[in-house]
Amino acid sequence: MTSGFPDDYFARPTVARLQDHLDGGTDNYRPDREFARDLITVAPWLPASVRVNRAHGPRVIACLVREYGIDQVIDLGCGLPHDGNRYLPDEVHRMVYVDADPGVEAHARMVLAERHGTASLRADLGDMPALLAAGPIVQLDRDRPIGVLLHHVLPWIGDETVHTVLAELKSWLPAGSVLSVTHATTDMAPKAMTNLTRLYAGAGIGFRPRSGQQIRDLLTSWAPLETGELRTTAAWRRPTHVYSRFDHSHAYAIIASPGDRTS
Template sequence: MSLDFESEWAPAGVDVTAPSVARVHDALLGGTGNFAVDRSVARRLKEAVPEVVDLVWCNRAFIGRVVDFFVREAGIRQIVDLGAGLPTVENSHEVAQFADPSVRVVYVDLDPMVEPQARAILGGNPNAVAITEDARDVDAVLDNLELTRLIDLRRPVALMAIGLLHLLPDSDDPHGLVRSYMDALPPGSYLAASNMLVSVNPKAQALEAMLQATMGASHFRSREAIARYFDGLVMVEPGLVHFPEWRPDDRLPGPLATWEELLLGGVARKP
């Protein structure tokens, strides 16, 4: 596909010559909302760490189980998905609304590709919308008219920051960002958060190095640093664990694979 052709169909504001985290993720999942530059990065990632595709699908499965918990067990009917990326299979709104069609979901992403693609997939769904905002700007996100149209911030909200925080350097203060969001939400709200886990494993280090080289965004953190996202909140069992260990649909078949040990996350409630 030529660069000229890609430029013609790309939404306004999209630079088809620079890779995007959301579009690379889409390419790894086999989606179509990506460009040659994104597919090139995806190929390089797969060559360096072939398990990266399994990793992104593991992330998707974790999101599905978390959303199902929010709706079926926690009684949450409002979800804000930060850094949601491009819509793929088993989107948050699909999982949530399968359990209860009245659940309202707002996707938030900085990539200008996300909103138009989500609009096409949502197909006029009255209880789900995507907005183009920088998740680091808490006021801009929570004051967005499309968000406030669907989300009543006086009532409990489930905030999802899965696959986002490891993209933020310490200079962006991701812990302070999470606190700002949770401070703005009422008691009874939930946080689902994750971060890539720092490791001495050579494959983990190869993935981190490749992400830094290709995307300039990969900040693996210690277990202690990841746990700090949940300060002041009440952890939901089983606590802060590797993704496959969080309420698995089936019993774990055995020891975790190396790449599964890179994903650490959890869910907590604001008392």
């Protein structure tokens, strides 16, 4: 390992760089581009899915600010800088970008955390106590609500870790906080999702799209802030008839509270 990068870091595809390439970015390498071609072969809608799901981030942050009065946010698994996570309303006074990928954290430190009130942190969701004890997180004001983004993160970690992450966040977050989750689903294009899972496994990457019910089950102890059927990231807070025919998100969006927002 050199300078915090595993020895094979640039010789194998990584999730963050794959997402960057699928979104038309340039922070990726030949292994990412070659593997992305295989992925697109079994799921031609994948680039559109990445774009749709990334565009969801700014809409959620606007919701957190305007509807819930939240001005401090943690972006867990922020990914490489792109149009979506570069957007930050003036009302957000504190933003912490977190990722376990050393390349992502380096880019986040240079690009995303350049604005006053923003910070980057390299941390692993597999060690939540260390993550929550890190300086940029400790500096958040826990006497006021905090927003947490878990966008396109949970499919890349196993069930046990997912439950630990959600339990730790629920226990740690102050009243009035809001968690935003997006999650790839098997409810749409199940065969393609199976093939994607197989390809990722061949590259040593665990990918776990879940059904809508499985996603709801993960958040059983959380208080949903919206009722009714699950909405996809494309259709979230938009008229369903506008997006149903052209919805390439293949992912659901949920916002929830750790408890009584008025307590």
